[in-house]
Amino acid sequence: MEPRSHSFYRNSEKSLADTTLQAALSRTTGKFVYARAASVDAYPGFEDVRSEGARIKKETLDALDRHLARFLEEAEKRGAVVHVARDAAEARRIAADIARQEGVTLAVKSKSMVAEEVDLNPALEAAGVEVVESDLGEFIIQLAGEPPSHIIAPAVHKSREQISKLFEQKLSEPYTEEIPELVRMARKHLRAKFLAAGMGISGANFLCADTGSVVLVTNEGNGRMGTILPRVHLAVAGIEKVIPRLADLPIFLRLLPRSATGQAISTYVSILTGTKRQGDPEGPEKLHLLLVDNGRSGILQGKYREILKCIRCGACLNICPVYQSVGGHAYGWVYSGPIGAVLTPLLTGLPEGAPLPNASTLCGACAEVCPVKIPLPKLFLELRADERDQGLKNPAEVFGMKGYAAVMSRAGILEAMERILGVLSRLFFKEGRVTWLPLKLSGWTGKRDFPAPAPVPFRKLWKKHRGIRPWNR
Amino acid sequence: MEPVGNKEELIRRIAVALRGHEGAQAAAAPPPPAPAGIGTEADRISRFREQFESHGGNFLSASAWEVLLPALGEELRMAGVVALFFPDGDAEARRAAEALVPFGPFTLISPAEARQPVSPLTAGLQTAEFAIAETGSIVQTSRGGTSLLPGLLPDVHVALLSPAAFVDRMEECLAAFGQDPPRNISFLSGPSRTADVEQTLTIGAHGPKKTVAVLLP
Numbered sequence: 001m002e003p004r005s006h007s008f009y010r011n012s013e014k015s016l017a018d019t020t021l022q023a024a025l026s027r028t029t030g031k032f033v034y035a036r037a038a039s040v041d042a043y044p045g046f047e048d049v050r051s052e053g054a055r056i057k058k059e060t061l062d063a064l065d066r067h068l069a070r071f072l073e074e075a076e077k078r079g080a081v082v083h084v085a086r087d088a089a090e091a092r093r094i095a096a097d098i099a100r101q102e103g104v105t106l107a108v109k110s111k112s113m114v115a116e117e118v119d120l121n122p123a124l125e126a127a128g129v130e131v132v133e134s135d136l137g138e139f140i141i142q143l144a145g146e147p148p149s150h151i152i153a154p155a156v157h158k159s160r161e162q163i164s165k166l167f168e169q170k171l172s173e174p175y176t177e178e179i180p181e182l183v184r185m186a187r188k189h190l191r192a193k194f195l196a197a198g199m200g201i202s203g204a205n206f207l208c209a210d211t212g213s214v215v216l217v218t219n220e221g222n223g224r225m226g227t228i229l230p231r232v233h234l235a236v237a238g239i240e241k242v243i244p245r246l247a248d249l250p251i252f253l254r255l256l257p258r259s260a261t262g263q264a265i266s267t268y269v270s271i272l273t274g275t276k277r278q279g280d281p282e283g284p285e286k287l288h289l290l291l292v293d294n295g296r297s298g299i300l301q302g303k304y305r306e307i308l309k310c311i312r313c314g315a316c317l318n319i320c321p322v323y324q325s326v327g328g329h330a331y332g333w334v335y336s337g338p339i340g341a342v343l344t345p346l347l348t349g350l351p352e353g354a355p356l357p358n359a360s361t362l363c364g365a366c367a368e369v370c371p372v373k374i375p376l377p378k379l380f381l382e383l384r385a386d387e388r389d390q391g392l393k394n395p396a397e398v399f400g401m402k403g404y405a406a407v408m409s410r411a412g413i414l415e416a417m418e419r420i421l422g423v424l425s426r427l428f429f430k431e432g433r434v435t436w437l438p439l440k441l442s443g444w445t446g447k448r449d450f451p452a453p454a455p456v457p458f459r460k461l462w463k464k465h466r467g468i469r470p471w472n473r
Numbered sequence: 474m475e476p477v478g479n480k481e482e483l484i485r486r487i488a489v490a491l492r493g494h495e496g497a498q499a500a501a502a503p504p505p506p507a508p509a510g511i512g513t514e515a516d517r518i519s520r521f522r523e524q525f526e527s528h529g530g531n532f533l534s535a536s537a538w539e540v541l542l543p544a545l546g547e548e549l550r551m552a553g554v555v556a557l558f559f560p561d562g563d564a565e566a567r568r569a570a571e572a573l574v575p576f577g578p579f580t581l582i583s584p585a586e587a588r589q590p591v592s593p594l595t596a597g598l599q600t601a602e603f604a605i606a607e608t609g610s611i612v613q614t615s616r617g618g619t620s621l622l623p624g625l626l627p628d629v630h631v632a633l634l635s636p637a638a639f640v641d642r643m644e645e646c647l648a649a650f651g652q653d654p655p656r657n658i659s660f661l662s663g664p665s666r667t668a669d670v671e672q673t674l675t676i677g678a679h680g681p682k683k684t685v686a687v688l689l690p
Binding site for chain 1: 476478479480483484485486487488489490491524527528560561584588589590608609610615617618620621622625642643644647648650652653654655656657658659660661662663664665666667668669670671672673675677678679680681
């Protein structure tokens, strides 16, 4: 999809005014945050597992060349055909070629963020393949022609009424407001697709280097269907998905479901190694692995390497006060929330993603819930600094920040400013509220009143309370 | 088709990116310490049961087949099951399926029939390879040409568990495969579920709507 992250502020305005979205967001993020906290509380060893997960991911990235080479070797040894794509265009071309050469006309796809990132579906459709999204949320937004708005709950922004109307139009099903009915309709429709499809397309939650295995974690069972029933399996994965050993997997299976949905384990974990073997009654005869770089090796080089530790659980989205308010679409591209605020500028370039690292209060909640301890707020600050260095900041903002720094680092000037503002406050803001500020500052008053500076500054009150007088200081 | 894209170039590109950064040459760390065990076989089974039931699975155990069969038949009848199937070569599942026939309106169908887009309400029976106590997961694999259909397609999945199948944690299960895992290892933890419509938990998305773990007498 074409990124629209540069218009984050305009996108947000729209999201904030969308009442259906606002209701969905408060319901969803609240549930996820609560479920995650409860499951972490119920698992006393979580913090140790988290440290171990962060350590393994760091170990992997620090020697990614070695681990990836091992993965390629082991996967090929077991019958996989491995393709590597330098960028999105190459990934699309390779996938379309695979579909064409395998003679595929119908493919069932389970959720993959990287497939969204490289815009896989349109390329496959152009190659004459009907691509059916099989994750229920993805299926819904595919029918609606929209991008996902949450990493693990792509259709959070849709109400049951909207979904039923979609099913009425596109699947000729009768209108219903019963959720189990809607799920049953999708099951029936998709089951026929699973049984008829020539190819299953999946992402990968993990790639195990020592066995060449692809690991898929799902709740619905669509990932299993698409990798057992069709003749061909195409797995698309970013190069950072590698973990060194199959034996490391349990650590991540303890982290991912708890962080994502608050489950102790997701319903289905599939560990897929190679192709159908002699005597196997089912399973794919062909396994194509498409590993996508698309800017990741560049990220590896610099100070943003740690962002590649991400296991795409979505915990940082749910806990983020900005995401909770504006939702996923406002971020303008595939990845949203705090992880998107770092990944989008790095993958699409800073001018495009420039507003996103600023879409944070630096409250730090994202770093606190991250299962692999990515220091997200630190990365926001690094990106903001890069924006300044590249001249992407408004000169007025740079000037304002310099002034702010100058005042805040000098106690005397700060005190003088406080007193001046106190006097102004007494003269102009009798209600104790600022209701209007000019130009860029209007962000503080546009949607609410800004509290006026205190008529008597705290320091003055404090000195009075302690009995300190200027003359006996 | 032949592999596409220059793998050597990708590895080189990554190696160059890592050059000069700490850790690039770091030796492989030792494997993570093995987690503490859960205890005796009885502890493992009761932990499994607790976890499996928390996922919405049904757990059945009895001292003898004469008690177990009517109970299992009742479970399946209540779920509306009218057909049973088991994979070729699974003697235990075949015995259980055949013995179940008198306990409900059940007919035996073949795996191929169970694979039809429209099939009668079916239960798939299969002997499980492992049961993981920590996570309450049934483990089915393709090892030795084993079919994965009973836990995949039907409305009801019945997993037959021998007491020896229970392991403490995921680690012990994976260690059993060493460096040569079968084509497909599946952890199945309760019925298929989705919360994609209004974050409301709904059972039976694509896989079984009901899962029954049967501890063999």
